[in-house]
Amino acid sequence: MHFDPANKAFFESLTNFKPLMNERFLEGIKHIVPSVPVFEEFLTHVRRHLLLHPHFFDARTTLANAMAQFAFNTGYILDVTDEETEQLQHLGTSDEDLAIFSCYKPLHERGITPDDLGTRPAIKELIRTQVEAPNRLKNTPIISLTAIDTQSTAVQEMYESFPYPTWKTISPELEAKRWHQAKRNQEMEGHLADRKIKILIAGCGTGEEAISFAAIFPRAEVLAIDLSRNSLAYAIQKAQECGIENIQFRHADILKLEHFPERFDYIVSSGVLHHMVDPFLGWGILRGLLAANGLMKIALYSRLAHRHILKAQAVAKAHGYTDIKVFRKASPMLLDPETRQSLFMLGDCYHLNMYKDMLFHVQDHVFSIQDIAAMLQTLKLKFNGFQLNTTVNENYSKQYRYDLNQTDLDNWNDFEIKNPDTFRSMYMFWCQASS
């Protein structure tokens, strides 16, 4: 992102890259994506030099190996000039050239297969992540539970094209430990601990939440469904890596579960209903699957906290942008400083697919607390509380000290108007069957 035009000339003039050849930097960019525009701009130039000026580097393959992991992890979000595109055509098939190529595109596009692992030790890590792991996902068998409704196909296609979110690792033991230590989770979900309950994760995506719940409630039977087979494949692989066995992952559409015979003690649906044509219809179907006194955890976009995203979406639409990369590059010039600032502090801005999910989704809705209150009432669900960091709960209790349980949605509406970023990471709340 060219927030400061002076950066470009400075980064272009760099010729000494020795300081980057240290373990911390190389390992760091393999695993971490800082939410810092100028760092991204710096890496864009380092990659450009790697391709165009080989004589600046002593250990080009080593740096390219790390840079290629960064490129893969960010969905190839870095800008590419015409000069780079032209130069890519001239790369050969040496390990060094393949490492440089994979800073721009995945290696399978150069005909590399898992069989090359044994013969190319200098780029074996890249072959593992860019060729072998995606191959394994493609071959993961997925069991179907329902058909997919035509209303859901646009969203299904979107998440087939990129399993979301592409998380790396969690520790089941740590998840369970953290849950036991968090007072809020105990208050809301403690009554379900150590019981043989049934949990439905509706729209499990790539499985992080499902795996976490399966670890927290080891005696539970977890059913995790999603529209996207590719996301489910990712989730299945991760569950195997984590040694989690109490989840069944199934290909299914919430809309087709209306007559499903099972009832669930706990239903979790995070960031899913707001991507349905009619979120209320989806929520109603899930409500029908809830056991008597069953618990639900729902997460929905807040209109107020989403205001900068809504603004950026409106700007992209008004200017007719359809290519996400082109819009991202132009956005610093198009967006007002406040919108630009608040977007670029979000981690989702630094991964192409996350960015697409945030700004160019095929379908999303936003809500207010009043909308949620109305839906809860119609669905006969009792509001049990938001999941927030404790500072917010403390601030709330200073202002509304008589609402001891913090469940008065009129107060929360008032609180959100005064603090519009409260629900930046969605309205995440528990509710319970009330009759």
Ligand SMILES: C[S@@+](CC[C@H](N)C(=O)[O-])C[C@H]1O[C@@H](n2cnc3c(N)ncnc32)[C@H](O)[C@@H]1O
């Ligand atoms: C933004 S992702 C969230 C994934 C996961 N809940 C999480 O928080 O990481 C939304 C997911 O909902 C799934 N989804 C959307 N509509 C659905 C439906 N009607 N039935 C099942 N899954 C659905 C999508 O396929 C996608 O994987």
